[in-house]
Amino acid sequence: MTTLLEARYRTVLRLLPAYYRRDREEEMVEVYLWDVDRDTQDQSRPTLGEVASIAALAVRSRLATVGAPRRYALLGAAVRRFALYAVLLQAAAVVSDEILRVTWSASRGAREWDMFLTGFTGGGPTETVVTIAGWVLPLLWTVGFFALVHDRRRLARAAVLLAALPSLWPLIAPLVSDWSASDPWFATANALFAWLPALAVCAAYHRDAPQATLPGDAPGLAFLACCVVTGASVAVLPAMADIAWAPATCFVLAVLGWLLLGARRAEPGAGSSALALAVLGLLILAVRVAALFPWLGFPLPAVFLVGAVAQAAALALLVVVLGVLARRDLSCGT
Structure with missing residues (x-):
């Protein structure tokens, strides 16, 4: 069953382009939830630092060069x-x-x-x-x-x-x-x-x-x-x-x-x-x-x-x- 914290992380991860989420979303969610007690996940939120980090990654992945779809490579x-x-x-x-x-x-x-x-x-x-x-x-x-x-x-x-x-x-x-x-x-x-x-x-x-x-x-x-x-x-x-x-x-x-x-x-x-x-x-x-x-x-x-x-x-x-x-x-x- 998906907890509220996991749903919030997935919402923030939607800032990332689709090609990046396909390869990394599950791994990233597991990392973010690794040391959070499941009983408290419905009362927790992504930290401001995590949101800022994901936003910066979203910019970088859209201006990518290696392994990115052509349109993102051209944009970069x-x-x-x-x-x-x-x-x-x-x-x-x-x-x-x-x-x-x-x-x-x-x-x-x-x-x-x-x-x-x-x-x-x-x-x-x-x-x-x-x-x-x-x-x-x-x-x-x-x-x-x-x-x-x-x-x-x-x-x-x-x-x-x-x-x-x-x-x-x-x-x-x-x-x-x-x-x-x-x-x-x-x-x-x-x-x-x-x-x-x-x-x-x-x-x-x-x-x-x-x-x-x-x-x-x-x-x-x-x-x-x-x-x-x-x-x-x-x-x-x-x-x-x-x-x-x-x-x-x-x-x-x-x-x-x-x-x-x-x-x-x-x-x-x-x-x-x-x-x-x-x-x-x-x-x-x-x-x-x-x-x-x-x-x-x-x-x-x-x-x-x-x-x-x-x-x-x-x-x-x-x-x-x-x-x-x-x-x-x-x-x-x-």
């Missing part, structure tokens, strides 16, 4: 590639932006340099801490990227979670301080652009996952190329330099190269890469639109308006193309 590959590409893009955009800011301030005379330093020290303690954290923590995207490609997964997870923290401040600041509220749509889109890749790194690069690799297996060269593109996009067109311009430009050029120069045809698992890039492009498009929308009622320079709209249109088109390619490639592989 797509999430890992999305995480890797997004972390690379975040790292390059942050590094190029901060180098340009320092170079601009240092090359414009003492007054400009003093204004740059005052941005860190000119406010109260809270403002100073937030400003310094907003400058230093995003540099950890670079640490996270190189930790991933060198298979230092714990370091990568810690680095990307810390790097994503500053994106939460615009959402939290109006609740805990007298800082003026940012546009909620832009703050939300920007936080998603930071936190979805960070959470993907934590979820998809589990102990059973393969090491992160880039097409061509040249992470240093890929990082340098992304830094050059993001920095040049701002240096050449400084009038376009809002927060979305550089990463969106780098994404558009990288995807066009991937599509047109044969990298896609030569890459194993191109369908999961196309799916990963489509999701990343959708995130960048959301940031692009959210960054532009609050300014539509103001007299914007024509070059900025045309450039931002053209960039949004290019992102939307590429997302559609990548989605179609991903569906075709994944369907052909079944």
Whole structure:
């Protein structure tokens, strides 16, 4: 006769995918009930730690690689590639932006340099801490990227979670301080652009996952190329330099190269890469639109308006193309 505790364990185990439950459910139930007296099983419940452990296993088994059905293996590959590409893009955009800011301030005379330093020290303690954290923590995207490609997964997870923290401040600041509220749509889109890749790194690069690799297996060269593109996009067109311009430009050029120069045809698992890039492009498009929308009622320079709209249109088109390619490639592989 099934006890209430066993029924509760089986209910929690339904979080696991069907293929995993078929192989392991009976064994897991026996382990959980092993040292629980049968007379007390109708008054007991799974502990919070056991539920959390099963939930984590459910995520890991759905992003599996070995012994899992093909759809779960493909999902895991797509999430890992999305995480890797997004972390690379975040790292390059942050590094190029901060180098340009320092170079601009240092090359414009003492007054400009003093204004740059005052941005860190000119406010109260809270403002100073937030400003310094907003400058230093995003540099950890670079640490996270190189930790991933060198298979230092714990370091990568810690680095990307810390790097994503500053994106939460615009959402939290109006609740805990007298800082003026940012546009909620832009703050939300920007936080998603930071936190979805960070959470993907934590979820998809589990102990059973393969090491992160880039097409061509040249992470240093890929990082340098992304830094050059993001920095040049701002240096050449400084009038376009809002927060979305550089990463969106780098994404558009990288995807066009991937599509047109044969990298896609030569890459194993191109369908999961196309799916990963489509999701990343959708995130960048959301940031692009959210960054532009609050300014539509103001007299914007024509070059900025045309450039931002053209960039949004290019992102939307590429997302559609990548989605179609991903569906075709994944369907052909079944």
